[in-house]
Structure formats: C-alpha cells, structure tokens
Amino acid sequence: MNPLEALGAGPEFSAYALDLIPQEAVVIDRSYTILWLNRAKRLAHPDLEAGMKCHRAFENDAPCHFCLADQAREIGQYVRNPVCILTGPRRNVPRHVNITIAPLAGRLREGTGAGDEPRFLELVDNVEAIYQSHSELERLNHEYENVIYALSHDLRSPLISIEGFLNKIEKILGKPLAEPMAHSLDRIHANVKIMNQLVNVLLDTSRIITGILDLHETDMERVAHEAAERFAAQAAEQGALIEVNGDFKVETCDRVRISQVYANLIGNALKHCSRTKGLKIELGAGNGVYWVRDNGPGIPRDFQDVVFEPFSQGSKQVKESFGMGMNIVFRIMQKHEGEIWLDSNEGRGTTVFFAFKSAPHH
Amino acid sequence: MVDYRQLETILLIEDNEDHIEHTVDALREGGLVNQINVIRDGEQALQYMNREGEFKDPKKSPRPCLVLLDVKLPKIGGFEVLERLKTDEDLKVIPVILLTTTGNKEDIERGARLGANDYIVKPVEFDNFMQKVKGLGKYWALISNLTGQ
Numbered sequence: 001m002n003p004l005e006a007l008g009a010g011p012e013f014s015a016y017a018l019d020l021i022p023q024e025a026v027v028i029d030r031s032y033t034i035l036w037l038n039r040a041k042r043l044a045h046p047d048l049e050a051g052m053k054c055h056r057a058f059e060n061d062a063p064c065h066f067c068l069a070d071q072a073r074e075i076g077q078y079v080r081n082p083v084c085i086l087t088g089p090r091r092n093v094p095r096h097v098n099i100t101i102a103p104l105a106g107r108l109r110e111g112t113g114a115g116d117e118p119r120f121l122e123l124v125d126n127v128e129a130i131y132q133s134h135s136e137l138e139r140l141n142h143e144y145e146n147v148i149y150a151l152s153h154d155l156r157s158p159l160i161s162i163e164g165f166l167n168k169i170e171k172i173l174g175k176p177l178a179e180p181m182a183h184s185l186d187r188i189h190a191n192v193k194i195m196n197q198l199v200n201v202l203l204d205t206s207r208i209i210t211g212i213l214d215l216h217e218t219d220m221e222r223v224a225h226e227a228a229e230r231f232a233a234q235a236a237e238q239g240a241l242i243e244v245n246g247d248f249k250v251e252t253c254d255r256v257r258i259s260q261v262y263a264n265l266i267g268n269a270l271k272h273c274s275r276t277k278g279l280k281i282e283l284g285a286g287n288g289v290y291w292v293r294d295n296g297p298g299i300p301r302d303f304q305d306v307v308f309e310p311f312s313q314g315s316k317q318v319k320e321s322f323g324m325g326m327n328i329v330f331r332i333m334q335k336h337e338g339e340i341w342l343d344s345n346e347g348r349g350t351t352v353f354f355a356f357k358s359a360p361h362h
Numbered sequence: 363m364v365d366y367r368q369l370e371t372i373l374l375i376e377d378n379e380d381h382i383e384h385t386v387d388a389l390r391e392g393g394l395v396n397q398i399n400v401i402r403d404g405e406q407a408l409q410y411m412n413r414e415g416e417f418k419d420p421k422k423s424p425r426p427c428l429v430l431l432d433v434k435l436p437k438i439g440g441f442e443v444l445e446r447l448k449t450d451e452d453l454k455v456i457p458v459i460l461l462t463t464t465g466n467k468e469d470i471e472r473g474a475r476l477g478a479n480d481y482i483v484k485p486v487e488f489d490n491f492m493q494k495v496k497g498l499g500k501y502w503a504l505i506s507n508l509t510g511q
Contacts, residue, residue: 153434153463153464156464160380160384160484160485161378161384164387165380168387199464203466
C-alpha cells in the first residue's frame with residue numbers, strides 16, 4: 001500500500017501524485033524499512049528498492065542513532081533537519097541535503113488502539129548547489145576583503161609620501177609663509193587628511209561587512225562607561241555632559257564593535273549638537289534596549305529616513321564628516337542580527353535605540 | 363672619545379623610496395646619528411641578516427641593534443622576514459619594530475604573535491619612534507648619541 005492509499009486515496013492516483021514531487025521521497029515504516037520510493041528517489045538511487053532499510057540505515061548498516069523518524073513519532077509532527085551532511089561507505093563525497101520526515105499514519109503513538117503501523121514520508125532536498133554557492137560566496141568575500149585591504153594600504157602609501165614632502169617644503173620655506181602659499185599648503189594638508197579618513201572608512205566598512213564577529217559575554221554598562229570616559233574631555237570642552245544610567249545587561253556581542261557603536265553615536269551627538277547650550281548626552285538602557293539620547297536640535301523629518309544610509313549628510317555645518325558613522329553603526333547591529341532605530345523631533349533632541357536579537361521585544 | 367655605541371646600526375627594511383626618505387629624515391631631524399642601512403626587499407633583508415651574498419662583509423653589513431621592518435615588501439613579505447628572524451637562535455634577540463601604513467589590527471596582532479617587539483604606524487615620527495625604542499632596552503644606546511652631539 002503506498003502512502004496516499006493509507007490516507008484513503010486510490011492506488012493509481014497516489015502513486016502518480018507522489019511521483020510528481022521533485023524531491024526524493026520514500027515512505028518508511030517504524031523499523032526503517034522502505035515501503036515505497038518515488039520517481040526522483042528511484043532515479044537518484046537505482047540500487048534502492050522497497051524492502052531495504054532506509055538509506056541512512058542502509059549506508060551505515062545500522063539505524064541512525066539520531067533518527068528523524070523517531071523524533072517525528074515522538075512529537076507527532078514533521079521534523080526538518082536543515083543541511084544535513086550525508087556521508088557513509090557508499091559515498092566518497094559528502095552530500096548536503098535538507099531532510100524532512102513527516103508522520104503519515106493517523107494514529108502515531110503506540111497504545112492508542114488504532115492498529116495503524118506508523119509510516120513516515122521522508123523528503124530529501126538536495127542543497128548541494130546552494131551549499132556550494134554559499135562556499136563560493138565566502139571565498140569571494142574573503143577575496144574582496146583582501147582587495148580592500150591591499151587597496152587601502154596602497155591608497156595610504158602615496159598619502160604618507162605627499163604629507164612627508166609637504167612638511168619638507170614647509171621646513172625649507174620656513175615660517176611665516178606668504179598668504180597665498182600658506183593657504184595652498186593648508187588646503188593640501190586638509191585634503192590629505194580627508195583622503196586618509198576616507199581610506200579609514202573604506203577599511204572599516206569592509207571589515208564590518210566581511211569580518212566575523214568576535215562574540216563574548218559583554219558587560220554593556222562597562223562598555224558604555226568606557227565610551228563615556230573616552231569622550232569626557234571633548235564633551236567638557238563643549239560644555240556638554242555625558243551620563244550613563246539604566247538597567248544594563250550582559251550581552252553576547254563583539255565588544256570592540258559595540259564600543260564603536262557607542263563611539264559613533266556619542267561622536268555624532270557632540271558634532272551635530274555643538275551649538276546646543278547645556279548639551280546632555282545620556283547612555284541609557286532598559287528592557288534589553290540601549291540608547292544614546294541628546295537634547296540637541298533633532299534631526300529634520302525628511303532626513304530621518306536616510307540617516308542610516310551610507311554617505312548621508314544631515315548637517316552641512318559639520319565639517320570632516322562623510323556621513324558614514326550611522327551607516328557603520330547600522331551595519332554593526334545588522335551583523336549582530338539586532339536592530340537600530342531612532343526617535344527625533346526637531347528642537348527636542350534625538351534618541352538612537354539599539355537592541356540585540358535576544359531583547360524581549362524581538 | 364668615540365662611544366662604541368655610535369657604531370650601532372639601525373636596519374630599515376622598506377621598499378618605498380619616499381617612505382625611506384621620510385623615515386631617515388625624521389630620525390635625523392630628531393638628532394639620531396646612528397648609521398641607518400636600508401634594504402629594499404625581503405629576500406635581501408634575510409641575506410643581510412644572515413650575512414650571505416653581497417652582505418658577507420660584516421664591516422659593510424654590521425649586525426643592527428634595531429630593525430625597522432615594513433609589513434609589505436617585495437619578494438619575501440614582511441611577516442615572513444619577521445618569522446624567520448624570530449625563529450633564528452642568533453637573530454631573535456634583535457628588536458624588530460614593524461612599520462605599517464594602516465595600523466590594521468590584524469597586522470599588529472599577527473606581528474605580535476610572530477615576535478615583533480613593537481609597531482609604528484607610518485609616517486614615522488621621531489618622538490613616536492623614541493617612545494617605542496624606550497621599551498626595547500635600546501633607548502640608552504640611541505639616546506647617548508643624541509646627548510653626545
């Protein structure tokens with residue numbers, strides 16, 4: 001009896017229907033014996049036939065100790081094992097598949113008195129191609145990172161030379177320099193500095209995109225305090241105050257990257273609120289959500305939608321800003337599978353919130 | 363009286379002519395009078411250190427008291443040069459300061475793992491250089507040249 005017959009369908013119809021399934025499909029009973037194979041399975045494994053043990057048992061010559069059919073019977077519903085690597089004496093090369101096992105018989109638990117022997121439909125999706133393309137993607141990522149690294153090195157090298165020769169020219173000319181000359185040299189210095197910062201941004205962004213997070217249990221309160229301390233002098237110069245308050249937790253995250261999140265957010269607040277008298281920056285936390293809040297001028301409504309996009313410039317008054325800080329912050333949180341969002345009202349300040357995937361609101 | 367330490371040589375292993383010029387300028391402007399020998403690729407650097415080929419004569423190629431090693435070098439890369447120096451029983455005592463253009467964290471960590479004594483992000487500035495030298499026990503060998511001028 002084929003599986004759909006067990007569910008009440010006619011023998012011709014059910015055999016035809018299951019043969020249409022593109023995945024390899026077999027029906028096994030509780031002793032792992034194959035009762036039926038569909039067309040895809042027969043094509044993939046011409047040597048398999050009804051009456052043999054299921055392919056995993058067949059390959060290993062013993063039932064798998066972690067049989068999905070057993071699990072399906074135990075919980076009474078389908079079990080899916082995404083990307084299972086099949087190996088065994090019959091396979092020289094590991095094969096990457098997704099296996100789904102669904103119970104077919106109506107009464108699954110023993111002793112329910114139905115008399116039905118549980119049967120299981122096993123579907124095998126071949127994900128080898130996806131797996132291979134994933135590996136290829138990783139390889140390309142690695143290559144990309146190497147190119148960016150080499151590029152950033154090679155871009156910086158001539159900048160170091162330019163800066164060095166500029167200094168030499170200035171020493172030869174002596175000071176004070178005549179105005180047009182002084183201005184030109186100043187502009188060259190400024191542009192070299194900008195170029196250097198752009199190379200940094202390039203390097204930073206590529207590292208975040210392609211890099212692997214160094215995840216550890218991290219005391220968020222400590223990270224926040226360290227960030228606040230790092231900016232304390234700059235804040236004092238501006239007459240601003242940085243406070244750390246709230247219910248901080250220990251999170252599994254990349255400490256260096258999260259420090260960078262705080263640094264970029266505090267740095268942004270100090271830059272964009274430089275004209276705010278009595279500027280207060282609060283590093284807060286509660287309910288698994290962290291925030292950096294300022295009482296500055298706020299972000300214009302039409303800019304709020306693009307604030308996390310690369311090279312977004314909110315304020316034309318802010319010099320030496322490429323609009324990459326918030327994008328880097330966004331990418332760091334994205335890499336952590338977390339979230340970042342903001343709340344801002346013109347004239348009433350800005351709060352940037354971020355949360356990790358373990359946060360209660362997720 | 364000539365201080366014998368004045369004869370101590372610094373070996374600069376760097377392929378970029380501009381960077382060589384700036385580094386030597388920075389050290390000279392700071393007042394350092396040590397001899398600075400320059401090698402422009404990794405292969406020659408190892409030949410120099412092992413006194414092979416054209417570097418057989420110890421008078422022309424004295425063993426340096428300090429090596430400044432660029433990370434990126436032609437023929438044999440800076441990290442491989444570093445590894446060979448630091449796994450050689452005779453040479454491993456010579457302090458090596460890595461020169462990097464990017465200050466890349468991975469480079470710095472890799473250098474430290476291979477035994478680099480310190481690193482400097484280019485451009486090399488004299489104050490920064492002397493700061494690093496202080497920690498290497500070579501401070502007095504170099505500083506005596508400054509005070510003896």
